[in-house]
Amino acid sequence: xxxxxxxxxxxxxxxxxxxxxxxxxxxxxxxxxxxxxxxxxxxxxxxxxxxxxxxxxxxxxxxxxxxxxxxxxxxxxxxxxxxxxxxxxxxxxxxxxxxxxxxxxxxxxxxxxxxxxxxxxxxxxxxxxxxxxxxxxxxxxxxxxxxxxxxxxxxxxxxxxxxxxxxxxxxxxxxxxxxxxxxxxxxxxxxxxxxxxxxxxxxxxxxxxxxxxxxxxxxxxxxxxxxxxxxxxxxxxxxxxxxxxxxxxxxxxxxxxxxxxxxxxxxxxxxxxxxxxxxxxxxxxxxxxxxxxxxxxxxxxxxxxxxxxxxxxxxxxxxxxx
Amino acid sequence: xxxxxxxxxxxxxxxxxxxxxxxxxxxxxxxxxxxxxxxxxxxxxxxxxxxxxxxxxxxxxxxxxxxxxxxxxxxxxxxxxxxxxxxxxxxxxxxxxxxxxxxxxxxxxxxxxxxxxxxxxxxxxxxxxxxxxxxxxxxxxxxxxxxxxxxxxxxxxxxxxxxxxxxxxxxxxxxxxxxxxxxxxxxxxxxxxxxxxxxxxxxxxxxxxxxxxxxxxxxxxxxxxxxxxxxxxxxxxxxxxxxxxxxxxxxxxxxxxxx
Ligand SMILES: Nc1ncnc2c1ncn2[C@@H]1O[C@H](COP(=O)(O)OP(=O)(O)OP(=O)(O)O)[C@@H](O)[C@H]1O
Ligand SMILES: [Mg+2]
Numbered sequence: 160x161x162x163x164x165x166x167x168x169x170x171x172x173x174x175x176x177x178x179x180x181x182x183x184x185x186x187x188x189x190x191x192x193x194x195x196x197x198x199x200x201x202x203x204x205x206x207x208x209x210x211x212x213x214x215x216x217x218x219x220x221x222x223x224x225x226x227x228x229x230x231x232x233x234x235x236x237x238x239x240x241x242x243x244x245x246x247x248x249x250x251x252x253x254x255x256x257x258x259x260x261x262x263x264x265x266x267x268x269x270x271x272x273x274x275x276x277x278x279x280x281x282x283x284x285x286x287x288x289x290x291x292x293x294x295x296x297x298x299x300x301x302x303x304x305x306x307x308x309x310x311x312x313x314x315x316x317x318x319x320x321x322x323x324x325x326x327x328x329x330x331x332x333x334x335x336x337x338x339x340x341x342x343x344x345x346x347x348x349x350x351x352x353x354x355x356x357x358x359x360x361x362x363x364x365x366x367x368x369x370x371x372x373x374x375x376x377x378x379x380x381x382x383x384x385x386x387x388x389x390x391x392x393x394x395x396x397x398x399x400x401x402x403x404x405x406x407x408x409x410x411x412x413x414x415x416x417x418x419x420x421x422x423x424x425x426x427x428x429x430x431x432x433x434x435x436x437x438x439x440x441x442x443x444x445x446x447x448x449x450x451x452x453x454x455x456x457x458x459x460x461x462x463x464x465x466x467x468x469x470x471x472x473x474x475x476x477x478x479x480x481x
Numbered sequence: 482x483x484x485x486x487x488x489x490x491x492x493x494x495x496x497x498x499x500x501x502x503x504x505x506x507x508x509x510x511x512x513x514x515x516x517x518x519x520x521x522x523x524x525x526x527x528x529x530x531x532x533x534x535x536x537x538x539x540x541x542x543x544x545x546x547x548x549x550x551x552x553x554x555x556x557x558x559x560x561x562x563x564x565x566x567x568x569x570x571x572x573x574x575x576x577x578x579x580x581x582x583x584x585x586x587x588x589x590x591x592x593x594x595x596x597x598x599x600x601x602x603x604x605x606x607x608x609x610x611x612x613x614x615x616x617x618x619x620x621x622x623x624x625x626x627x628x629x630x631x632x633x634x635x636x637x638x639x640x641x642x643x644x645x646x647x648x649x650x651x652x653x654x655x656x657x658x659x660x661x662x663x664x665x666x667x668x669x670x671x672x673x674x675x676x677x678x679x680x681x682x683x684x685x686x687x688x689x690x691x692x693x694x695x696x697x698x699x700x701x702x703x704x705x706x707x708x709x710x711x712x713x714x715x716x717x718x719x720x721x722x723x724x725x726x727x728x729x730x731x732x733x734x735x736x737x738x739x740x
Contacts, residue, residue: 212578214739237580246571252502253495264491265579267484293502309575 163190165317165348166211171220173206180206182372183220188350188365193343195363196352197464199472203372204352205245208321211350212242225316241315245322245352247302248309251295255286255305258294259312266313280308284338300331307338318342320351324358336362356460356472368467375467383463388428389416391456392439395424397449408442415439424452488581492589496563500597515555515601516608519548522672523612534677537703545609546699547671550691552601553630554665557637558658560594561645565654568645568738577739587642587735594638595631602630614702618709622701625713632720633694639724639731646738670695693719 166188173181181203188194196204209215211222213233222229224236250258256277263273281287284304294302303323310318323339324332339349339362353359359366360380367377376383396402402420409418409427414434419426429435432455443450464472500506523541530540537543564586567573576586606616606623616622641658648654666672668682669691675683686692697716700709 209574214574214577234580237578240578242575242578244571244574248571248575250495250499250572252499257495257498261491261495262579264487265576265581265585267487267580313579 164188165190166194166222166224166350168207168211168222169220171207171210171222172218173203173210173215174218180372181210184367184369184372184374185220186367186374186377188348190348191343191346192364193339193349193351193362195359195366196350196369197354197356197359197363197366197460197472198352198369199354202354202369204354204369205321206372207369208319208350208352212240212319213237238313239316241310241313241318243306243310243318243320243323245325247299247306249294249297249302249305252293254291254293255281255297255308256290258305258309262309262312276312276314280311283311284308300327303327303331303335307335311342315347317348317350320349322352322354324353324355332358354472356464360460368464370468376463380460384458384460387458387462387466389430390428390432390458392427392429392432392435393421393424393454393456394427394439394443394450395452395454396443397451399423401446401448404446405443405448408446409439412438412442485582485585488585489589489592492576492586493592496589496593499563515548515552515605518551519544519605519608520612523548535674539613541609541612542614542703543674543699544672545606545614546695546702547669548605548609549602549626549630549698550633550669550694551666551671552605553598553634553694554637554662554691556594556598556601557634558641558662560590560634560638561641561643562654564590564642565645565648565651569651583739587731590642591635591638595634598630598634599627602627609702616702617705618701622706622709625709626698626701629694629697629713629716629720632717632724633690636690636720636724636727639727643727643731643734646734665689665691668692670699690719690723 164187168184168186171181171184172179184203184207196207198204206215210217211224211229213229213236216230225239227236227239229236253261259277259280260273263277268276281290284307286301286304286308289297289301294305297305307320307323310320320339324335327335336358339351342349351363353362363380365377365379366383368375368383376386378386394405396405399422402424406418406420406425409415409425414431415427415429415438417428419428427435427439436455439453440450461471519541523544526540526544530543532538532540535543564573567576573586577583603623606614606626616626618625644654644657648657668686669689670686671691675686675692678686693712693716697709697712700712
C-alpha cells in the first residue's frame with residue numbers, strides 16, 4: 160500500500176520517572192483515515208496522543224506529523240492539528256462562543272474569518288441556541304460537543320480525539336460517530352483513542368490494540384478478526400460418544416480450517432460459513448449424529464482483544480496512579 | 482509580535498471575564514479581608530499600640546503599609562490557583578496545544594494578578610485616607626508604592642505558579658499556601674516594628690523580603706521622601722534578587738511540567 164503517510168511514530172517510549180507508560184511503539188497513520196488506539200485504562204493511549212500533539216517530549220524515539228518532528232518542529236505541528244482532550248477541558252465561566260473566540264485569537268485568526276468559522280461550528284455541533292450561556296449550565300453531552308467544536312476551530316488537517324464518547328449516552332455517542340465520519344468524508348485525518356470495542360470496530364478504519372504501553376496488534380477491524388483464523392461454528396451433539404467420529408470426518412475438509420472437541424460437541428473454525436455449514440451438516444447426517452444445537456459466531460473485536468492480551472477489556476482494572 | 486500581543490490580551494481578557502462572572506468572589510477579591518484588617522485591627526489596637534513604639538501618629542497609619550504589602554502577599558501567593566485548576570481540568574493542555582508562544586499563558590496571569598493587586602492597593606490607600614491617613618509623599622509616593630508592590634508580587638506569583646505546576650493535588654497547594662502566609666506576616670514588620678519584636682523574631686524578619694517592602698512603603702506613607710528614599714533604593718535591590726530567584730525556580734517548574 161502506498162498511501163500518503165500522515166503520522167509516523169518510530170520506536171517511541173515515554174517514562175514518568177521510573178514508570179514506563181509507553182514502551183517502544185511504532186505505527187503509521189495514513190492520510191484521510193480514522194485511526195484508533197484501543198486499550199484499557201492506563202494502557203498509554205493518552206500518553207501516546209500527548210506526545211503526538213507536542214505536549215510531551217518522548218523519552219526516546221521520534222514521531223512526525225505531516226513530516227514535521229513533534230519536538231524540533233513543535234510549533235509547526237501545532238498549526239496543523241486540532242485536539243480534543245480526554246477531560247472536559249471547559250471553563251465553566253465562559254460561554255460556548257467565548258471558548259471559540261478565545262481559541263480563534265490563539266490561532267491568530269482575523270476577526271471576520273473567526274466570526275464566520277465560529278458560526279459554522281456552532282451550527283455543526285448544534286449549540287447555536289446555547290452559545291451565549293456559561294458552560295457551567297451545559298449538560299455533559301453539550302460540553303463534549305463544545306470540546307469537539309474547539310478541536311475543529313483551527314480547521315486542522317489532523318484531529319486528535321482522546322476518548323471522544325467516554326461517559327456519553329447512546330444517542331450522543333452515535334451523533335459523535337456521525338461527526339467523525341463526516342470529518343473523514345471532508346478529507347480530515349482523525350486519530351482517536353477509545354476503550355469501547357464497538358466504537359473501535361464501527362468507527363475506525365484501522366486500529367492498534369495497546370496494552371501495558373505496547374502495541375499488541377494493528378490492522379483494520381476486519382483484518383484483525385480474520386487474522387484470528389476465521390469464523391466459528393459451534394455444534395452441540397445429542398450423544399457425546401459420537402464426537403470423535405464427527406471430528407475425524409471433518410478434519411481436512413476444504414472449507415474447514417480447524418476442529419476442536421469440546422464437552423458437548425465441536426468448535427469448528429471455518430473460512431466462510433456458506434461453504435462450511437452444508438459440509439458439517441452433511442457429515443453429521445452421514446454418520447448419524449443427532450445435532451441438538453448449532454451456532455455460528457463471527458469473531459468479534461472482543462475475541463481479538465482476548466487473543467492478543469489474554470483477557471477481556473472490561474476485566475482490566477485501572478492501574479493505580481503513582 | 483502582533484500575534485504575541487493578540488494571544489496575551491485574549492488570555493488576559495479570559496481572567497477578567499472569569500472574575501466578573503464570579504460576583505461573590507469578586508466582592509471578596511476586591512474588597513478583601515485585608516480591608517477588615519485595616520479597619521478593625523487598625524482601630525482595635527489604636528489604644529493598645531504605643532505611638533512611641535510605632536513612631537506613627539496612630540496605629541492605623543502605621544498599619545496601612547503592612548496591610549498594603551499583605552495584600553500583595555495574599556494576591557501573589559494565590560496567583561497560581563487558577564492555573565492549578567486549568568492544569569487539573571485539562572484546559573491548560575488545550576491552550577498549550579495551540580500554536581501560542583509558550584510564555585503567553587503565564588504572562589497573561591502575571592498581568593492580571595498585577596492589575597488586580599494594584600487596584601486593591603489603591604482601594605486600601607483610599608480607605609486609609611478616609612481614616613485620615615494622608616501619604617506624605619503624595620501621588621508620586623503612591624506610584625512608588627505600586628511599583629514596590631508589583632516587584633514583590635511578581636516573585637510571589639512566580640512561586641505560586643511554580644507550586645501550581647509541581648504539586649500532585651490541589652490539597653497540597655492549599656496546605657503549603659496556608660503554611661507560608663501567616664509566618665510571612667508575623668515574621669515581618671507588618672504589625673509591629675522590628676525594634677519592638679523579641680530578638681529571635683526580628684532576626685528572622687530581616688530575611689523576609691516582606692519586611693523590606695514594608696519598611697520602604699511605611700516612610701512613603703508616614704514621613705516623606707528624604708526618609709523613604711534610602712529604603713526604596715534598598716528594597717529595589719532586594720526585590721530584583723528575590724524576583725530573579727523566584728522566576729528562575731518558576732521557569733524550571735514550568736519546563737518540568739510541560740516537558
Ligand atoms: N503525569 C503523569 N505522571 C506519572 N504517571 C503518569 C502520568 N500520566 C500518566 N501516567 C501513567 O502512565 C500510564 C499510561 O497513562 P495514560 O494516561 O497514557 O493511559 P490511558 O491509556 O490514556 O488510560 P485511560 O483509558 O485511563 O485514559 C498509566 O500507568 C498512568 O498511571
Ligand atoms: Mg487516557
